[in-house]
Amino acid sequence: MPFPGPSPLTRQLPPHTTDSLSLNHTEIPFQFQDQTGVPFWDRPACxxxxxxxxxxxxxxxxxxxxMDGATRQQHLGANDLETYQETLSAAPFFTTGTARDEYGPWLLALGVEGRIRARFLESMFSREAAPLTGIFLKTHAxxxxxxSHLRGLTKVCPDPDSDPSIFLRFWDPRTTAALFKANLHRSEFIERLCHTRSGTPIIWxxxxxxxxxxxxxxxxKVxxxxxxxxxxxxxxxxxxLNDVGFAALGSVIGNWxxxxxxxxxxxxxxxxxxxGQHxxxxxxxxxxxxxxxxSQLAHLMHYLGGWFGQTNIFPEIDAVLKTQGTGRHxxxxGVFAEAWLRSHLPAMLRARQDILDDPLLQGDGLPQIDETELSPLLARHIADSDMPAVARMSRLVEADTTSRRAPSALVPLITLISLFLGYRFFDDxxxxxxPGAARDWHATSRQGWEMLRSFDYA
Incomplete structure (x- = not known):
């Protein structure tokens, strides 16, 4: 939805600086706060x-x-930002008297203390998705x-010869982070975004x-x-900005x-x-x-595993992925059903319960499968006509797991789990x-085994 931009701006040469400009970038890890059952007087603000x-x-x-007015309910619940209009000086960027005001960006002055301020921050950091709904600014302005400064940032020029025509959603935190990381030493960028008209600096x-x-x-200084x-x-x-768009698409896909x-x-x-990001x-x-x-790729990954494209056991799908052009969904x-039927998966799912009930896999704790026992176990429950596809996947998993230095005693069990959950399930x-996390192979095997016994293939 378009929003009215700032008044026409007069172009001029960048101002003289008293010092070279740069951005100090610091990444701060934190954990969101589950405040359920915590008395309000004991709740930390952030x-x-x-x-x-x-x-x-x-x-x-x-x-x-x-923050974006359209997403503010993610952390305000039933309370509207207008509730804070007097206490926190909350107001929309634009005042056209239309729905654009409600759904466009809002600026809130949290001040330095006060119960309303603390409650706002508590809400912001007590839900997983809430910190992604806006940006924070710290300044003497x-x-x-x-x-006034922020209103002047809503429209940007696509190139030096064009007027400002692109609407920049800088209050989206991923947009801010991506742009700022790309411009840590670009003086004109830092001057324009991180300093008000009077030269007052802003920390984002x-x-x-x-x-x-x-x-x-x-x-x-400027x-x-x-x-x-x-x-x-x-x-x-x-x-x-292109990367930000794809990141947003990942969020949409994950939610879908x-x-x-x-x-x-x-x-x-x-x-x-x-x-979604995978x-x-x-x-x-x-x-x-x-x-x-x-979206179609996500659908395939749900059934075939997130790394199915690295297996070469779905040639029909691989052929489509290797083609050029758009509209490959x-x-x-069209080829999914055929690729599924030719793979090892139908046979494994038909035999799933029989395999889990096999005496070799009974007992307390993690099953112990010797490298000489896996093939006979599979052969007891899978038709001869299906064994070539199963054996091919088994060889692929064994080679990959061994190359990752998994303990040899665990490779047969990891292979069995992979036949159901997919190639590299431990990285999926x-x-x-x-993906890419440090791995404890024994813990991975236990988690995979529990998942196999309870996995819902719906």
């Missing part, structure tokens, strides 16, 4: 690692929040000065995950600015999957994000450009894993 930034101030300094805070905050603090030039996007900015498949319905926001990462490797292509959908966000 997680400990963020306390120095959000609760300690020099004289005249205060904290502001910029007054409310009116800061609001943007969360890129439910537990990760980024601080961007400008260093150096002279007072009589007029402001709109920001001109450079190739690095366009690349950063959790609402579409019962076994993903209660996995939590962080797990949804990992799944789908987008793999899709971009195949040069997907359409949302439908990413239709072709992927669709199976609850965090």
């Amino acid at each position: 997680p400990g690692p963020l306390y120095p930034d959000f609760c300690e101030f020099s004289p005249g300094e205060q904290l502001y929040v910029v 007054s409310y009116s000065e800061l609001r 805070y943007a969360a890129t995950a439910h537990d990760r905050m980024h601080r961007f603090a400008p260093t150096g 002279t007072a600015l009589r007029s402001r030039s709109p920001l001109i996007l450079e190739p690095r900015d366009r690349a950063a 999957l959790s609402g579409s498949y019962p076994n993903l319905s209660d996995i939590g926001h962080a797990a949804q994000e990992r799944i 789908v987008v990462t793999i899709g971009r490797q195949h040069r997907f450009t359409l949302k439908d292509e990413f 239709r072709a992927m959908q 966000p669709f199976r609850g894993a965090t």
